[in-house]
Amino acid sequence: MKSLFTALSLLWFCLTPSFLPPADPADVVFVNGNVYTVNEKQPRAEAIAVKGDRIVFVGSNANAKQFQGRGTRVIDLHGETVVPGMTDAHYHFIGVGQREMNLNLEGITNLEDFLAKVKERVDRTKPEEWVTGRGWIETFWKPPVFPTRWDLDKISPNNPVFLTRADGHGAVANSAALKIGGVTKESKDPFGGQILRDKQTGEPVGMLLDNAQGFVSRHIPAPTQAEIQQAIILANKRSIELGLTQIQDPGGSYRDVDLYKKLYGEGKLKLRIYKAVYGPGPEAKRLLSEGPIIEAFGNRFNLRTIKVVSDGALGSRGAALLAPYSDTPDSSGFLRVKEEDLLPMLKEALQKGIQVETHAIGDYANRFILDEYEKALNAVPKSERKIAEPRWRDEHSQIVNPIDIPRFAKLGVIPSMQASHAIGDLHFAPSRLGMKRLEGAYAWQSFIKSGVIVPGGSDAPVERGEPMIEFYAAVARKDIRGFSGEGWHPEEKVTREQALKMLTIWPAHAAFEENVRGSIEVGKLADLTILSADIMRIPEMEILKTHCVMTVIGGEIVY
Ligand SMILES: [Zn+2]
Ligand SMILES: [Zn+2]
Known part of the structure; x- marks a missing residue:
């Protein structure tokens, strides 16, 4: 039978x-x-x-x-293996292209090599012209300390130099650049930023965190339209070669939007882009008044999101923490947005069906943004919202007090996380945070178990921006040499099925696209x-x- x-x-x-x-x-x-x-x-x-x-x-x-x-x-x-077209849910697209064009300081393992590489560029630059670059990180330097203005003065006494740390939340400037920026012993820290100073003399050491970078960076000649266009084309090429079919671009302006539209129109941009503009401020106001752009250029382009930045980064100690840094007891980081600017914008976004996504690294920043989202959601009931479930996002959700984790599911907030941050940060997060706070850090599996989806991104150019690194980091929770430290919570790693969702269906859902992608x-x-x-x-x-x-x-x- x-x-x-x-x-x-x-x-x-x-x-x-x-x-x-x-x-x-x-x-x-x-x-x-x-x-x-x-x-x-x-x-x-x-x-x-x-x-x-x-x-x-x-x-x-x-x-x-x-x-x-x-x-x-x-x-x-x-x-050969086929997966749904992969998405990077947090990818600074123009920054990726600019990394290909500018002085790239990634992968340098000590101060001497760092200075040698910068000197090479200084020697090729005309007197008094700016030397700018990005991508350095001191994690593996011995000792692992930030470079100073005086280090840079030795190789560039005349040209102003401004070099952004890999995370984009800090930069080191030499004395010539600080002079142009008017940064002196007397300068006060701006809101949402910090001028690092010599403990004895109070003299600025050259490191500028978050909003303090603006003192100097605003004097650097802006890239031309042609240069940005070239960066976009390079980023498009690199991204599709890595297997990405969409990137979600967290932040920027209508200048970027106009360039993307132009290049889509000319057929030079193939990648799908889910774009946000910064807020609160004029860019967000424009999006709120003009309304979203949805499924333009054959479903390739969406603009329906405001990006908020609520704190700094962990590496540079700008992330806003509930308690002081374990390795710097006089600092708890800082917030970078004020409730009086944020809350009215959140309410209007609900009324107009605009998505909001907020950079939040520290446990204080994450609690703050959940509180603000909750206030807005309570103030604007579903009947008054253009989209009842607005799918607001928390970008990074990096260090979260465990009692706040269930609030994401309750409020319908999506934690958009970067697996590669965990495998880079594992070398310094324990000293910044202490062991206890690691419990709610990079807690992918706890989030998934709490009933939310976790779209995965790289935050490129902060990280390399390669989907295979993200997939590996999510399933291994070890650095690329296979190392993971004591107490790094291996139970928070994800299964391969979950990791694949992090790069496919979950970002699609976080972009209202689960029915088409x-x-x-x-x-x-x-x-x-x-x-x-x-x-x-x-x-x-x-x-x-x-x-x-x-x-x-x-x-x-x-x-
Ligand atoms: Zn961020
Ligand atoms: Zn980012």
Whole structure:
């Protein structure tokens, strides 16, 4: 009986294609793929058919045949792994392009090499012209301390120098630059920023945190339109080569928006961008009055979000903490936004259906922003909101007091997190925070268990901005050499299925796009990332060696 049943079902399986009505031929059919769909109803497949910019079939090689007509291009994937087109939920797009163009100080492991690299640039620069760069981080220097103005003065006594730390929340300036910025012993710290000073003399040491960077940075000639356009084109190329099909760009201005629109119009920008503009302030006001841009340029461009920055970063001790830093007992960091500016904007955003996302690193900043969101949500009931569930986001949700974690699900706030921050910060977070506060730090699994989704991003150019690093960091919770310190809460790592969702369906949901993107399903946009290895099965360390072999956006093979 059993064998008869098997024989019959085998027969049925073989005959199935011819029983199905012939379908409209597809433009492209991908066959022999190792497909992970992120669709719970049909998790695995071999073949995908695409017509126009949409997926018209997902299933077996045999059943895909009905979509192969005369003009159909058939692509044999030879068993390669296919996942839904990956998204980076926090990716400073223009910054990524500028990193490719400017003095890049990433990966330098000591002060001498740092100074040598800067000197090389100073020597090639005309007298009195600015030397700017980005990407240094002192974590592995011995000792791990910030460079000073006096270090830089030795290699650049005349040219003003301004070098941004990798996290973008601090920069070191030499004496010539501080002079142009008018930064002296007498200068007061601005709101939301700090001038680091010599403990004995009170003299500024050259490090400027967060809003204090503005003293100097406002004197640096702004990049030209042509330079920004070049940065966008470089960032587009780099991103799609890494397998990204959308990036969510947290912050910026209408200047960026206009350039994106121009380049989409000219067909030079292929990547999908989910854009935000900064607020409170004039950019946010404009978005609130003009209204959102949704699904423009073939679903490639959305602008419906205001980005708020509520504190600084942990590495530079600007993150706002409930209790002082363990390694600097006279500092608890600082907030960078005031309630009187924020709350009216939040209420208006609810009335007008505008999403808000807020950078919050420290446990105080996270509690503050949850409180502000809660006040606005209570003040504007669902009946008065344009969108009842506004899907507001908390960018980073990095150090959260455990009692605040359940509030995210309760308020409907989405923690948008960066796995790679945890594997970079593990080298200094314990000394900044002490062991106790690590309990609610980078607590991905606690968040997921509390009933929220966790979109994953890299915060590039703060981190490299490579989806395979993010995927590895989320599942391993170890640095790229396989190291993780004592007490680094390995229970907070995620499964591979969860990590894949962090880079696909969860960012889609956080962008109101779960019905059109984020999984490989009939009717959705044909965004696919094809990888050199099966990241759902290979040993952890091999994830870092995996690369993208093909990127498909809206049915078009863009890489
Ligand atoms: Zn941030
Ligand atoms: Zn950021």
